[in-house]
Amino acid sequence: MVIVMKKEAGEGLVSKVLAKVESLGLTAHLSRGKIRTIVGVVGDNSAVEPDSFACLDGVERVVPLLGPFKLASRDFKKENTVFSIDGSQIGDKKIIVMAGPCAVEDKNQVIEAALAVKKAGAVALRGGAFKPRTSPYSFQGLGEEGLKLLAMARDMAGLAVVTEVTTPEQVPLVAQYADVLQVGARNMQNFGLLHAVGESHKPVLLKRGLSSTLEEFLNAAEYILSHNNPRVILCERGIRTFETYTRNTLDINAIPALKLLSHLPVIVDPSHGTGKRELVSAVSKAAIAAGADGLMIEVHPNPENARSDGAQSLRPEEFEQLMKELRPVAEAVGRTL
């Protein structure tokens, strides 16, 4: 942490800052300039709030240095985290594709989707049984009935199941049926939920919040990791910006940035990241080229009748075509698919 004093801050105020640094068991290094004084704070200050100093008189600003996340950081663990999802390794050379409908709607829809995405090369089926929706009047998902349909489709198609969990109480139930627990973007800082999935010891797919910085994203992962659940997948799914042509702005920079900052696997959701079916293919290729470890893509056998997200869902034949086109891109960056 670096504490920058105001120009007019005199000796007395600097001394108070130094006293506080010491009271926290840290060490201060002073740089006195003609114009102002800078205090470098050294020691393990990851649990100290920059704000504790920002409020002292005479302090102009405090610059935090260590992101508070530790377990999630590349500093903590140099090699990539690789783990298995129902037999497929994520974080390794092979790119993992998860696909399926936004929401589980009925038996035929799930089975049809599952068989189609399996055939095209996906290793996991996505589909929501509990849906967080902006309006209380929108379709909220089939609940446990939806989980059962997912489990059935898994057995028929030989796919892992990834599905969303929206409250701490749901975790044990969803964990019975799912191979991967998904925490949605709106819940990225629902800390009660992060604790609950951390304790479940199931792999967790954590989506980046709509307006979360990379640092906040990694801190959210840290909540899960700190419960001794090391199997976290980071998912970039677009952030909220001023642009309205697309539903979100997919932050392609986040892929190499997260790979630099963290050892965790990183996947991309181009369906939510664009919100438009006609952009999904190009952005999927971009994600692979940028180094993503996987993709999560919405596929619906009949998007015209989808109960949610139809406009961004691929038809099975479009998904199959996309998978074909992704293979050479994966190979071009030394990966397989």
Next chain:
Amino acid sequence: MVIVMKKEAGEGLVSKVLAKVESLGLTAHLSRGKIRTIVGVVGDNSAVEPDSFACLDGVERVVPLLGPFKLASRDFKKENTVFSIDGSQIGDKKIIVMAGPCAVEDKNQVIEAALAVKKAGAVALRGGAFKPRTSPYSFQGLGEEGLKLLAMARDMAGLAVVTEVTTPEQVPLVAQYADVLQVGARNMQNFGLLHAVGESHKPVLLKRGLSSTLEEFLNAAEYILSHNNPRVILCERGIRTFETYTRNTLDINAIPALKLLSHLPVIVDPSHGTGKRELVSAVSKAAIAAGADGLMIEVHPNPENARSDGAQSLRPEEFEQLMKELRPVAEAVGRTL
């Protein structure tokens, strides 16, 4: 809802759209132009997703007309909603000020803060016992012990207590001690929590999400209202933008906009909205002048030692001075304080 067809969309595609409109029990009005066709959809379409049409072939875009919120809207209820918080009416002529520390830290701090804010004219004490924090290593609040301290301070000072609830399971516990349940910005779309506070029948202070539109904000209120809990207070607390000089950008436009769109009381949190103690006074005055029904302000007897948010907390004497300066502003817009 207005459905705009693509330029090249032929009769067949238009017919499919019309068929879908009818299948949902709605009525379509066609406008055929030389360049393109527009379909106006009339009827109660509040439960129909625009997306159901956006994914049809030939559709260029769908423009939703009715915000899906109903109970929260000014259309539904013309007069302002006014209700009592421990004897003080909110939403009425008198402006309500809630003040206190970010987090409850210990007995002395809470009592000192409570007595100071009461003396200066606040009617409610704010203070967090359960704190949602970006990092798992930050202070997470005192929990039930903090609630007890708040209740004690309430009794000593004669103030209502407003405190945050972060998971559905906490609601019954917090409701035992608090007069108003606060839902924080990060939880604005934690729908499980919205259901739980909706069922509690305590007044709810709902903070706007960091990147939530006004429409999403009112939809979140709708979740609470739809559980027959009509006592919701909307709180503008700043949104996330590109500006980094301030912690957030307080959206002053939101005050008159929410007053137009909704009948619910609107308050402002200038402490989080600015993140800087030296801006709180000016922005508090602005909020009152713009028509806010109340303010929520962080006050700490000793901000230098605050465990969180010290940089944006007023000292008791600063708060007292602010309250004095707010009175003429309130009167200038026909209110009292």
Next chain:
Amino acid sequence: MVIVMKKEAGEGLVSKVLAKVESLGLTAHLSRGKIRTIVGVVGDNSAVEPDSFACLDGVERVVPLLGPFKLASRDFKKENTVFSIDGSQIGDKKIIVMAGPCAVEDKNQVIEAALAVKKAGAVALRGGAFKPRTSPYSFQGLGEEGLKLLAMARDMAGLAVVTEVTTPEQVPLVAQYADVLQVGARNMQNFGLLHAVGESHKPVLLKRGLSSTLEEFLNAAEYILSHNNPRVILCERGIRTFETYTRNTLDINAIPALKLLSHLPVIVDPSHGTGKRELVSAVSKAAIAAGADGLMIEVHPNPENARSDGAQSLRPEEFEQLMKELRPVAEAVGRTL
């Protein structure tokens, strides 16, 4: 400037940084911690780019301390800058209101608007003769003919004229007719234009760019000030955010923040800041309460037929009513209007 070294950066890399600091005539203070080294750079580094250090091997990040603006800063000049616009002092106790149509359209419109705003208490007439427009097919303004109409209206109504200049070449022409040269939001970083208005020695009203930080805004003012033109008015007119209900998000925090950082007068444009006529009154009051030195408001005798910005323009009687309501607010914060 504070240079933070990477954890793994060894002595050799630190030495290179120190050598570069010295080569620039600055002084370095080292803080060596167990985890990493911090280099405080002291001296007049306002012309040194942080980037010169950010690209050195071993450097993690560089934190700039002094905003590069000097002449615009409150450090440089403690007391408020006050100057006259055609006889009215701006930056002083009295709040200055500038009002008039978005664009000059014809003789009757300008005269009608001028007489109406004068009667209600405005001291300056605003109106565009050269209009920067998103589309080349939109009305681009009447040009010099518009300037002549403004000058005529000024003489009839006894108002100063504020009008926009969009290219360096226009400056001499516009300066013949205008009392204040306006630089629009899209041109805030049109540096050729900033140089030209700096050399004109006319007062300049500088609008904040749609996505400009306060630091960039003050740097743009610095361009003008550095040409020995000290008469710059800063105008907050809303920034671009994710919210679409309003045209822009008026940054109310910017008012006290600019007042802290700079000695220059600050005004607010609630018409562009909201984009909606029904929000202008509330936000105007908020701006005064927050400490603005003036307002710039769009008023059109007949908004229904305005060639631009009709939706955000007040009718003359609405403006008159607003002026009445603003007076007590101004008085409540120790100002007059």
Next chain:
Amino acid sequence: MVIVMKKEAGEGLVSKVLAKVESLGLTAHLSRGKIRTIVGVVGDNSAVEPDSFACLDGVERVVPLLGPFKLASRDFKKENTVFSIDGSQIGDKKIIVMAGPCAVEDKNQVIEAALAVKKAGAVALRGGAFKPRTSPYSFQGLGEEGLKLLAMARDMAGLAVVTEVTTPEQVPLVAQYADVLQVGARNMQNFGLLHAVGESHKPVLLKRGLSSTLEEFLNAAEYILSHNNPRVILCERGIRTFETYTRNTLDINAIPALKLLSHLPVIVDPSHGTGKRELVSAVSKAAIAAGADGLMIEVHPNPENARSDGAQSLRPEEFEQLMKELRPVAEAVGRTL
């Protein structure tokens, strides 16, 4: 255009809207619902401002349908625009790489950079002689001397020259030396400059503004095209968002979106789009995979001593490596490099 009337708007207000539609030579189609009335406006309304209707009483909102841009649109011209830059075709199968330093600093730097980028496979040299800088105290470029150095390097290395023009008056001078005129992000809506480069009949590289929507970007291109200059290259260079880890957020969605909306060639600047050298390689690959027609990359023989943008500039050997890695990616999407 679709005009949505307020719920309470009666017949009289609807009639006024219809009269205005007719007075503009357009045709109205009415949809009267139980709740509200919708007016579809048909005809060539590209020169009519939505705002002309938004300000009428009884109008709730106006939804524009046709982007006002025409010449830039894919509707206007189905096939891709392809043109030559000093012998290399842009917009065709081959991907064009432009590379070089941010600013021209001296003879050795330019020559060294030019030879290195040529050797690695670039077809154009980028380098700024006129630099728009946030602060008036930053290095502003060498001016005409810089242009001469670029011309010399072009002759030595056999590269086209791309360089920025910042004011209308500079256009003739810069056009003498450059093969492509660059309009920077801060000048995307400097309409005087857009007119001037439109009249120059040189190819123009137009960078997207920091907070410009795709629609505004294409409208800016329309200004140039409407001067009979059809050779415009669109350059995505990152937008401004809340994320601070990267300098900008590269909008990867923009590449397929611009390709859908327009026939113009699209290139990507990963150097400004990320601001960090270590992210440039991954994002360059992503851009190619997403369908970009070219890249513009900052390369400096000695980034440690660069006068600007050193942190995001590649070293020659890094650029050479990147070019090698880009080739298989280009081939994977059916392109060459």
